[in-house]
């Protein structure tokens with residue numbers, strides 16, 4: 204009878220000095236200091252070059268020494284992006300359970316290709332995928348691919364769209380490619396995210412295929428103009444891209460009307476909802492994405508508003524067979540592939556993949572349905588608090604703060620850059636700039652579950668002081 208320690212039991216992993224324990228301690232210490240350390244890095248990339256440079260050593264080093272050297276080299280160049288006062292880009296934090304899950308996932312070193320390679324990784328993706336569809340209001344019958352982020356989600360979603368619209372006219376794009384294929388037109392907002400363009404390029408459609416639709420006052424698609432573009436531009440096999448969460452203003456397209464109009468024209472509808480789709484998870488913001496269930500494919504990020512560590516995104520498709528037909532492959536040696544439902548690598552652009560499902564599953568478990576709704580609601584409330592505070596200090600908020608994004612005018616382009624540079628170097632908080640409709644602006648994004656009212660007030664004070 205087997206009497207040794209159960210694999211993974213405390214006795215076996217109890218060697219306090221294991222390099223992975225040390226690694227976890229470094230990570231925990233860094234995270235414990237996140238709220239207090241300067242948000243910006245102490246050294247820039249050039250100053251870090253020496254620590255990471257020099258000739259490759261001819262001989263190896265013990266893992267402990269390598270880890271210590273890595274931490275010493277990287278530490279001065281780390282940004283507190285996971286901290287509560289980082290408001291640049293659209294950047295979430297990393298929930299404790301999700302971070303811990305990624306740490307064990309690295310230790311387990313699972314390859315999330317298919318069920319033969321890791322039953323656990325596939326089961327986690329299946330379970331978390333079901334929860335995600337439920338939270339976001341996506342039909343339960345949709346397929347879910349765990350991708351690197353919004354870019355891959357948009358690429359896979361549009362690959363499924365390309366497959367579908369061409370197969371409708373009898374063209375097998377996977378076999379025949381695009382040379383000689385019926386024309387595809389992409390109809391998308393003039394304020395779409397740039398990853399749509401990159402996906403269109405990578406899929407061989409070319410950005411000339413994009414027919415732009417006007418955006419309204421706050422950056423959501425003008426659906427009247429969508430109607431006009433669909434009627435007026437040369438018809439072809441049509442893919443309409445809608446957006447939940449304008450990357451500048453946070454505005455969401457009218458998904459119900461957009462889907463109705465697009466479907467009336469026989470189009471496939473892809474929704475880029477990298478962060479905005481999360482509006483569906485809170486009763487206070489759900490109306491912003493009403494009608495989303497009518498779309499054909501959706502992209503969403505975990506590493507933004509769900510606060511899963513990088514990299515974590517999701518692509519959903521209402522037609523699982525189309526999803527798999529567009530991106531899967533098989534080969535004789537791939538045990539477990541091509542039989543049974545599409546999983547893992549069948550639904551993404553990767554083959555040997557990190558087991559991303561664990562961290563998302565853990566994030567969803569840590570927060571629960573109510574906790575997720577609370578994060579979304581609180582970030583929106585904090586964005587409004589930001590806007591109110593900056594407006595009270597004399598700055599102009601130029602967008603309607605419908606979600607978690609705030610755009611602020613401080614004056615000329617030079618003045619804006621001066622304020623940004625002062626705030627960024629100050630280390631209290633970090634935000635970036637943007638140009639929206641010709642105006643250079645400060646751009647604030649609130650997407651970290653750990654951010655408090657106090658963090659916002661401190662940051663508002665810092666920005667106002669810099670603007671004076």
Ligand SMILES: *Cc1c(COP(=O)(O)O)cnc(C)c1O
Nearest residue numbers: 352353354396398450475477504
């Ligand atoms: C962030 C974002 C993307 C790209 O997502 P990544 O996770 O960075 O690949 C696409 N669309 C929108 C609207 C975004 O905000």
